Amino acid sequence: MDRVRDNVDRNGPERFEDVDWDAIDAEGRRLTKTRLAAFVACGLYVLTLAYDVLVAGDDATFEISVGLPWSTTESAYVWDVTAVDWLFVASLLVVGFALVPVARNRRLRAYYWRRFRRHRPAVISAWYLLCIFLLGTVGTLFIEPPSLDVAAAYQPPVFLSVEASIPTECVGPVVDGRCRGTWEYPLGTTGEGKGLAALAVFGMRVSMQVGLIATLISVAIATLVGTTAAYAGGWIDEALMRYVDIQQTFPTFFLFLFLAYLYGxxxxVLIVIFGVTGWGGIARIVRSEAIQRRQEQYIAAARASGASTLSVVRRHVVPNVSNSIVTAATLNVPFLVLSEAALSFIGLGDVTLPSWGQTIATGRGDLGTAWWISTVPGLFLFATILAFNFLGDALRDALDPRQEV
Structure with missing residues (x-):
């Protein structure tokens, strides 16, 4: 559209039907540095994934030597690449390149930031979630996975103390018959001697993976279904919305039990189920917004200019409902994180991964003597869900122009 404005400025007013839309489309397809970076990143991702699947197979691991600042030796971190890791990397690529247009537009970025920073709890929540994200992704490279150490069981958090008879062996100092916490286990340990700090950090990775991957799957399906229903209308709209009604009444819990029985x-499995069954509500929001946008003059102008249905939906409908999509996705993440924690709490999650819900369940029998085992991951879970809710409310107000005051 900048080219159209330039032509109007130089040559005077120009009729709409005289605009060379093919030239504009060709300019939009021009290879830029951002697109080149996207192509290279996606190409490397596809090649690495192909190597993992076709060549390395189940033996695909990456060993990284990490020198910890408090240690004189280097520790080797072995990353056993799984299907969830590949989905997580793909999700990060999608989110990263989706944020590029806003990041490059200084005026738009400043406008959204001015509206967002009015919500002080949301700003604090954003910084908290950024720390959770970095600890759950990068931080796991610098922290050894929690390991079994029965001799260090029931160690209290640092600055706290318990009766010396509660821990198996007190790692910290014993003062007046009470075992004090130590920085070796800053958040204490479980009944198996696993450090709660490491369990909390690795639990962050599980929560971020579930929230991000499942939400992106749901958003992709919901956007496709919602825009198709709104733009096509008629029996297609009716059929899609009735399917959404049926899907939302289907007990997802029993589907997970069935697939867990077949595949473990x-x-x-949990992420895929969340992603392919949790898009109904977002699809309704997208459809409602898209129906309103369908009546706008720019949609009629695009149709009159000869734009195809796919082009209208891709270039006009979807970008103009993206604000609602972002808000709905942000508010969907805490539901997914809480659902994963609930399933892990009742023992239906992946027992090989240190989830917050699993850690809470581990300490529920020791609340009288070792209350910190369930309390620490519970506080992280509570704070994360609350932060996402604050963030979603603030994004709704910042991205919706109807919220102007």
């Missing part, structure tokens, strides 16, 4: 309660 893996995190991959």
């Amino acid at each position: 309660g893996s995190l991959f």
Whole structure:
């Protein structure tokens, strides 16, 4: 559209039907540095994934030597690449390149930031979630996975103390018959001697993977279904919305039980179920917004200019409902995180991964003597869900122009 404005400025007013839309489309397809970076990143991702699937197979691991600042030796971190890891990397690529247009537009970025920073709890929540994300992704490279150490069971958090008879062996100092916490286990340990700090950090990775991957799957399906229903109308709209009604009444829990019985309660199965069954509500929001946009003059102008249905939906409908999509997706993440924690709490999650819900369940029998085992991951879970809710409310107000005051 900048080219159209330039032509109007130089040559005077120009009729709409005289605009060279083919030239504009060709300019939109021009290879830029951002698109080149996207192609390279996606190409490397596809090649690495192909190598993992076709060549390495189940033996695909990456060993990284990490020198910890408090240690004189390097520890080797072995990353056993799983299907969830590949989905997580793909999700990060999608989110990263989706944020590029806003990041490059200084005026738009400043406008959204001015509206967003009015909500102080949301700003604090955004910084908290950024820390959770970094700890759950990058931080796991610097922290050894929690390991069994019965001798270090029931150690209290640092600055706290318990009766010396509660821990198996007190790692910290014993003062007046009470075992004090130590920085070796800053958040204490479980009944198996696993450090709660490491369990909390690795639990962050599980929560971020579930929330991000499942939400992106749901958003992709919901956007396709919602825009198709709104733009096509008629029997297609009716059929799609009736399917949404049926899907939302279907007990997802029993579907997970069935697939867990067939394939095991893996995190991959859980994410796929959340993603392919949790898009109904978002699809309704997208459809409602798209129906309103369908009546706008720019949609009629695009049709009159000869634009195809796919082009109208891709270039006009979807971008103009993206604000509602982002808000709905942000508010969907805490539901997914809480659902994963609930399933792990009752023992239906992936027992090989240190989830927050699993850690809470581990300490529910020790609340009288070792209350910190369930309390620490419970506080992280509570704070994360609350932060996402604050963030979603603030994004709704910042992205919706109807919220102007």
